[in-house]
Amino acid sequence: KFYRRMHDIPESWGTAVNIQSMVFGNMGETSATGVAFTRNPSTGEARLYGEFLINAQGEDVVAGIRTPQSLTKIGREEMGEKAPSMEEAMPEVFGQFVEVVGKLESHYRDMQDIEFTVEQGRLWMLQTRNGKRTAKSALKIAVDLAAEGVISEEEAISRVEPASLDQLLHPTLDPNAERRVVAAGLPASPGAATGKIVFDADEAERLAGLGEAVILVREETSPEDIHGMHAARGIVTARGGMTSHAAVVARGMGRACVSGAGEIHIDEAKGVFTARGRSFSAGEVITIDGSKGEVLDGAVRMIEPELTGDFQTLMAWADKARRLKVRANAETPLDAKTARGFGAEGIGLCRTEHMFFDDTRIAAVREMILADDEAGRRTALAKIAPFQKSDFAELFEIMAGLPVTVRLLDPPLHEFIPHTDEDIDALAATSGIDADKLKRRAKELHETNPMLGHRGCRLGVAYPEIYEMQVRAVLEAALDVKAKSGQAPIVEIMHPLVATGLEMKYLRELTDRTAKAVFDEAGQKVDYLVGAMVELPRAAIRAGDLAEYAQFFSFGTNDLTQTTFGISRDDSGRFLQAYLDKGIFETDPFVRLDQDGVGGLIEIATERGRAARPDVKLGICGEHGGDPASIAFCEKTGLDYVSCSPYRVPIARLAA
Numbered sequence: 001k002f003y004r005r006m007h008d009i010p011e012s013w014g015t016a017v018n019i020q021s022m023v024f025g026n027m028g029e030t031s032a033t034g035v036a037f038t039r040n041p042s043t044g045e046a047r048l049y050g051e052f053l054i055n056a057q058g059e060d061v062v063a064g065i066r067t068p069q070s071l072t073k074i075g076r077e078e079m080g081e082k083a084p085s086m087e088e089a090m091p092e093v094f095g096q097f098v099e100v101v102g103k104l105e106s107h108y109r110d111m112q113d114i115e116f117t118v119e120q121g122r123l124w125m126l127q128t129r130n131g132k133r134t135a136k137s138a139l140k141i142a143v144d145l146a147a148e149g150v151i152s153e154e155e156a157i158s159r160v161e162p163a164s165l166d167q168l169l170h171p172t173l174d175p176n177a178e179r180r181v182v183a184a185g186l187p188a189s190p191g192a193a194t195g196k197i198v199f200d201a202d203e204a205e206r207l208a209g210l211g212e213a214v215i216l217v218r219e220e221t222s223p224e225d226i227h228g229m230h231a232a233r234g235i236v237t238a239r240g241g242m243t244s245h246a247a248v249v250a251r252g253m254g255r256a257c258v259s260g261a262g263e264i265h266i267d268e269a270k271g272v273f274t275a276r277g278r279s280f281s282a283g284e285v286i287t288i289d290g291s292k293g294e295v296l297d298g299a300v301r302m303i304e305p306e307l308t309g310d311f312q313t314l315m316a317w318a319d320k321a322r323r324l325k326v327r328a329n330a331e332t333p334l335d336a337k338t339a340r341g342f343g344a345e346g347i348g349l350c351r352t353e354h355m356f357f358d359d360t361r362i363a364a365v366r367e368m369i370l371a372d373d374e375a376g377r378r379t380a381l382a383k384i385a386p387f388q389k390s391d392f393a394e395l396f397e398i399m400a401g402l403p404v405t406v407r408l409l410d411p412p413l414h415e416f417i418p419h420t421d422e423d424i425d426a427l428a429a430t431s432g433i434d435a436d437k438l439k440r441r442a443k444e445l446h447e448t449n450p451m452l453g454h455r456g457c458r459l460g461v462a463y464p465e466i467y468e469m470q471v472r473a474v475l476e477a478a479l480d481v482k483a484k485s486g487q488a489p490i491v492e493i494m495h496p497l498v499a500t501g502l503e504m505k506y507l508r509e510l511t512d513r514t515a516k517a518v519f520d521e522a523g524q525k526v527d528y529l530v531g532a533m534v535e536l537p538r539a540a541i542r543a544g545d546l547a548e549y550a551q552f553f554s555f556g557t558n559d560l561t562q563t564t565f566g567i568s569r570d571d572s573g574r575f576l577q578a579y580l581d582k583g584i585f586e587t588d589p590f591v592r593l594d595q596d597g598v599g600g601l602i603e604i605a606t607e608r609g610r611a612a613r614p615d616v617k618l619g620i621c622g623e624h625g626g627d628p629a630s631i632a633f634c635e636k637t638g639l640d641y642v643s644c645s646p647y648r649v650p651i652a653r654l655a656a
């Protein structure tokens, strides 16, 4: 059951069994049994690879009672074995065997995993199948087989599991290293990391600045932890699912992350966490395996990634074959550069709120939120504007000639102000704002259901000056970059969480009005598009209304999944496993798009959007944009592009 789950094999397929008559490898010194791979399943090297045992049954090889010998002379020499190889011990049968396995590989046109028995000098083939292999091996075998003329380039592309590329993009744990598991959670962001335990983002940044490798361990993370997450080698959270903040951000940064490790109980005050009866203090070394979702004791041996020539070759073939464009979700210059390095064809989602949390800006942001009236907000916004403008200019320069979708402010405002009395007092001391006023405002902004609350474009409707500032910053930056480089950036301004046509009309008018003012002042123009994120069922169903004013749609499938199922993307980890165990959900809908339900809404929106505006540009920027099965759905539905975190860009290119 676990294996099926791991490989996405539906439970309903059942298990196949072959029944066949026995031959015996345990009938003396002229009998033997063994397992062979026609190429090396770890490295892909094009050479027969395998083991055998004289006078034994297959069971003896598997059970490890005796140590098997190499099949080939060269294999034996490499392993430094004394006992003769099959090539040396049974040259005649070995000759036959080599001929047969060659035929099998040619026939199936892929690396074969073969079991055989020699009964008193006579060779019997028991079974052959396409061999399981590492990503590295899959890549080499696919490229080699294409070079040998056995398969086409297109077939070679389909021979490599896109998700497996993850193994190549991040350092991984040595599979032969000893692992002492401390706690298990979700495999939120692949790769492995070793470092000292730190419970606080500032401390993580401080220690990293001193050259220490740290693992940030948190109950859960918030946007205020971003600097600490960035400074850390890896992140562990006790709560949260696969699209929780920690998971999304860690994947974006290429940091290993284990989320929702519920066994971990953190006592921040004491600086310890306990799990499985053991306690770990700040400063102790742990290792995390983000591909498996495990937290391990101590330092565990690693293998560094290597993006070889085969990787580049296969990616180039994939690029020739695909229709869907692949963009990245990125807001920092570093992420944008990483994304371009991995072959992203633009930015599909720049979450501008991440730019608000920087130390140099947060004071002005808080001043804006605390302002009593529009005039006060405008004064504070004027302080943030230059920062936003230079952020956007940098992104436009990095993405020269490629589209950049800037999403206007999305999260509820209360996320930007501190919550505990202690934090509020600290802010009051540094900002000079009265602590009571801070507390009052924090209370005013409190919401019972913030994800269904005053967020997304509702911020722009209630406080248009916020969005005006952002639109102005985007377009002024675009004009500057155009003047400097001679090339106009391709600008797309996106409004989050739109629900109705009239809302979109209001936002389009706000955007166009601001743009006109900017262009009039500058005496210059740049082209830009205005679009909507489709993240609510109502938006999908009434996509025709939205498309009257929106020139593009980007499906925000994190929120669309949340709002379609009515399941919190942040808390679902607590009960989702029960649904998976009971087969009610085949997969986590926040990881793999629910094609029938959420996908149904995407199909409706695509059809109705295109009916109202035939050239409406369509993309997806939820986490599903980096999931191969979900990308297949996007291709089938005819979207124009997918957008995913930078480290998933190669996966998306191959999947597309």
Ligand code: PEP
Pocket: 349, 351, 410, 535, 555, 556, 557, 558, 559, 560, 621, 622, 623
């Ligand atoms: C989404 O909801 O899918 C999305 C991309 O926006 P965010 O994750 O920032 O809410």
Ligand code: MG
Pocket: 496, 535, 556, 558, 559
């Ligand atoms: Mg969203």
